[in-house]
Every structure is written in structure tokens, then in C-alpha cells.
Amino acid sequence: xxxxxxxxxxxxxxxxxxxxxxxxxxxxxxxxxxxxxxxxxxxxxxxxxxxxxxxxxxxxxxxxxxxxxxxxxxxxxxxxxxxxxxxxxxxxxxxxxxxxxxxxxxxxxxxxxxxxxxxxxxxxxxxxxxxxxxxxxxxxxxxxxxxxxxxxxxxxxxxxxxxxxxxxxxxxxxxxxxxxxxxxxxxxxxxxxxxxxxxxxxxxxxxxxxxxxxxxxxxxxxxxxxxxxxxxxxxxxxxxxxxxxxxxxxxxxxxxxxxxxxxxxxxxxxxxxxxxxxxxxxxxxxxxxxxxxxxxxxxxxxxxxxxxxxxxxxxxxxxxxxxxxxxxxxxxxxxxxxxxxxxxxxxxxxxxxxxxxxxxxxxxxxxxxxxxxxxxxxxxxxxxxxxxxxxxxxxxxxxxxxxxxxxxxxxxxxxxxxxx
Numbered sequence: 422x423x424x425x426x427x428x429x430x431x432x433x434x435x436x437x438x439x440x441x442x443x444x445x446x447x448x449x450x451x452x453x454x455x456x457x458x459x460x461x462x463x464x465x466x467x468x469x470x471x472x473x474x475x476x477x478x479x480x481x482x483x484x485x486x487x488x489x490x491x492x493x494x495x496x497x498x499x500x501x502x503x504x505x506x507x508x509x510x511x512x513x514x515x516x517x518x519x520x521x522x523x524x525x526x527x528x529x530x531x532x533x534x535x536x537x538x539x540x541x542x543x544x545x546x547x548x549x550x551x552x553x554x555x556x557x558x559x560x561x562x563x564x565x566x567x568x569x570x571x572x573x574x575x576x577x578x579x580x581x582x583x584x585x586x587x588x589x590x591x592x593x594x595x596x597x598x599x600x601x602x603x604x605x606x607x608x609x610x611x612x613x614x615x616x617x618x619x620x621x622x623x624x625x626x627x628x629x630x631x632x633x634x635x636x637x638x639x640x641x642x643x644x645x646x647x648x649x650x651x652x653x654x655x656x657x658x659x660x661x662x663x664x665x666x667x668x669x670x671x672x673x674x675x676x677x678x679x680x681x682x683x684x685x686x687x688x689x690x691x692x693x694x695x696x697x698x699x700x701x702x703x704x705x706x707x708x709x710x711x712x713x714x715x716x717x718x719x720x721x722x723x724x725x726x727x728x729x730x731x732x733x734x735x736x737x738x739x740x741x742x743x744x745x746x747x748x749x750x751x752x753x754x755x756x757x758x759x760x761x762x763x764x765x766x767x768x769x770x771x772x773x774x775x776x777x778x779x780x781x782x783x784x785x786x787x788x789x790x791x792x793x794x795x796x797x798x799x800x801x802x803x804x805x806x807x808x809x810x811x812x813x814x815x816x817x818x819x820x821x822x823x824x825x826x827x828x829x830x831x832x833x834x835x836x837x838x839x840x841x
Contacts, residue, residue: 430772430830433536435532439825440821443528446469449465449472452812454813458517461555461557462554462555462597463560473527477531478494481496482495482534483497486600486603486604488601489567490600491553494534494550500545503545503546505548505611505612506611506832507614508551508615508617510527510552510553511527512527512552515559517812518810518814519810520814521816522619522809523618526616527551533825542838547836553567554595555591556786561584568791571790573608574790612835613761613835614762614798615831615832616791616799617799618799618802619809619816620802621804625803626803628778630803631770631803632777632802632827633777633780634767636763636780637755637756637758637782638789639687639781640720641714641753642714642716646710646734646746649666650665650705650706650707650744652704655705656703658705664707665706666708669745670697676733684725684726689715689716690714694712758792768834769826
């Protein structure tokens with residue numbers, strides 16, 4: 422057999438086994454509403470890691486853990502000196518998380534290996550499945566911690582010192598759960614990285630499309646805004662003499678929403694947190710603090726949105742009634758994925774007869790960091806009503822199966838099938 426042969430679309434994963442594995446993992450940290458609370462580096466996270474490790478070893482994989490707790494399960498290739506084809510995601514969740522966010526990508530990768538064993542198929546290059554540490558960032562910051570350290574976006578020692586709200590450090594908690602590994606937390610040669618994931622948005626479901634071929638991820642700029650006016654009594658103070666910080670902030674927020682509408686279709690603007698002081702019924706607000714989240718598919722658009730936000734703040738400041746302070750606190754550049762790997766996903770979906778469309782990820786994923794050091798692509802499947810980071814997060818079994826079938830085909834195309 423030609424080692425570069427395109428795999429046959431007849432090879433499909435064991436859908437029931439994948440579903441059962443997802444449901445088994447979901448029982449660790451299960452919530453009364455049907456979701457999962459399995460925060461990073463807790464004992465529940467340890468239990469989830471232990472279960473994945475057990476399954477990987479039962480599938481004949483060798484398992485290693487690096488210094489930030491990332492777990493790599495490897496199935497050797499016929500030529501084990503070749504760079505591996507890597508897949509995976511995370512198994513930590515939000516406090517009110519669901520069964521599929523992250524977990525699907527990890528267990529889809531494991532199912533690929535299990536199916537290759539079932540079929541007696543040996544790949545030319547090795548295949549690895551990775552569990553990234555603390556992707557969610559709900560207990561420790563920064564988000565996407567494990568993959569960020571892996572690619573060099575964060576320093577290992579800086580991250581190990583990060584503490585949760587109880588003062589417990591990443592380093593101490595890794596040791597406590599037994600996942601402070603000895604492998605160097607740094608990237609190694611990888612032929613390709615694929616990550617299967619629920620969309621976490623409504624586009625695929627709304628268009629009745631099974632597979633999202635993810636071409637890249639939106640860049641992000643986050644800001645903290647403080648609007649300062651003057652508190653005053655709501656009764657005696659005439660409208661024309663007020664320095665109402667909340668009224669000024671409301672106008673600013675409307676303008677921020679307009680920025681994204683003016684840069685459709687891939688621009689996003691969100692004010693997700695707001696705090697008004699003194700927050701009293703009969704006092705004119707004197708200070709309002711709020712967050713701004715701007716996203717776009719290109720750096721040119723994101724930079725234009727940044728300029729427009731600053732112009733809005735300058736205009737409000739120049740009116741003379743309030744002061745406006747704007748501080749950027751996060752910047753992620755837009756991240757296109759690699760044409761060859763995106764093409765592999767697209768070809769796999771086509772060979773298998775699945776409806777598919779190109780899509781841009783609006784959320785951050787470990788794949789965004791991996792794309793800095795290796796050719797990367799993602800596979801999206803629909804989730805019910807576009808809901809994620811919620812206990813009612815759900816996905817159809819047939820979509821779970823389809824995404825994993827596409828992952829299998831794409832990885833086989835990249836890893837090659839060894840000669841019989």
C-alpha cells in the first residue's frame with residue numbers, strides 16, 4: 422500500500438464507544454442539572470485525568486506528563502522517528518460546564534486510536550492525543566495555560582506561581598494531584614495538530630450543517646473602562662447640570678455595539694461586566710466601570726475597531742461632563758489556521774458525504790496557541806441552540822460521530838498508512 426494513500430471513507434469510528442466514554446467522563450464532577458463541574462487541578466480533575474490515562478494505556482499507548490501537567494498519549498508509528506500527528510483538547514470545565522466542551526476533543530482523539538487498533542491499521546507517523554492543562558481559566562489564570570506554556574507564550578515558573586482565590590498555587594496543586602510531570606514543558610516537532618470541538622455558537626445548527634471547517638480564530642482585544650462623573654442627589658439636581666456617569670456609559674456602550682455592526686460579518690463587541698457606584702436608587706451614579714471585548718478575523722479590522730473605541734472615549738471626554746479612562750488588558754492576534762490542514766478537514770468531510778462549511782472560531786482554543794508552532798486546524802460540530810459554558814450544553818450523537826469520523830480521516834491523511 423502506498424504510504425501516502427488517502428484513507429478510505431469506509432473506515433469509521435465506533436460511535437457508541439465514543440458516546441459511552443463521554444458519558445463516563447461526565448460522571449466525574451456531574452451536577453444536578455446534567456452538567457459537569459471539574460475545575461482544573463482539583464481532585465475531580467485528577468480523577469478525570471486518571472480515567473483518560475487508564476484508557477490510553479489500555480489502548481496500548483505510552484503516556485508522559487510534562488512540567489505543567491499536559492498529558493500526552495502516544496501510539497507509535499511504523500517510522501517512530503517521524504514527527505507525530507497530534508490531536509486533543511482539555512477536560513477541565515467551567516463551574517457550570519457541560520459534557521462536551523473540551524472533553525469531546527480529547528475522547529475523539531482516543532477513539533481514533535482505538536479504531537485504528539480495531540482495524541489493525543498502522544500509521545506511518547506516530548499519533549498522539551493530548552490533554553491540555555487549565556484551558557478554561559476558571560480556577561487559575563491565564564486561560565489556555567497548558568498549551569500557552571507549551572508554545573512559549575507563558576513562562577513555566579511564572580505560571581506555577583499563579584494562585585486561585587484560596588491562595589493555592591498551580592505548582593502545589595499539580596503536585597497534590599500527582600500530575601507535576603518531569604517532561605520538559607516545551608513544544609517538540611509536530612507534523613500537524615487537529616482539535617475537534619463543539620462550535621459553542623449557533624451558526625452550524627442554524628444552517629443545518631454537520632461539520633464546520635475552521636479556517637482560523639478571531640483576534641481579541643479586551644479593555645477595562647472607567648467613566649467618572651459626580652454623585653449627586655437625584656431629586657434636587659437638574660438634568661442639565663448632572664454629571665451622570667451611568668448615562669454617559671450607556672451611550673458609550675451603544676457606540677461599542679455599533680462598532681461591531683459596522684465591521685460585519687466576523688466582528689464582535691461585547692460589554693459583559695458593569696459596576697455602577699454608588700448603586701443607590703436616589704443617587705446619580707458617579708463612577709461606572711465596565712469591560713469591553715472586541716473580536717475580529719483580521720488584525721486590520723481589529724485595529725480599526727480599537728481606533729474607533731478610542732475615538733468614542735475621546736468624544737465623550739471632550740464633552741466635558743465626565744472623565745473616561747480606557748485600558749487594554751488582553752490582546753490575542755487573529756490566528757489563521759494552516760491551509761493544508763484545513764484542506765485535510767474539508768477533504769475528509771467531503772469524502773464522507775457530510776455537509777460542511779468554512780467557519781471562523783469566535784472563541785479561544787488550545788489550537789490557537791498550537792497554530793503558532795505547528796500546522797493546525799479545527800473541526801466544529803453543532804451544539805444545541807449554540808449553548809456552551811452551561812450545564813444544559815448538548816450535542817447530537819450523530820454529530821459527535823461525524824466530527825470524530827472527519828478527525829480520523831484527516832489524521833490518517835496526515836500520518837499516512839504504513840505498508841502491509
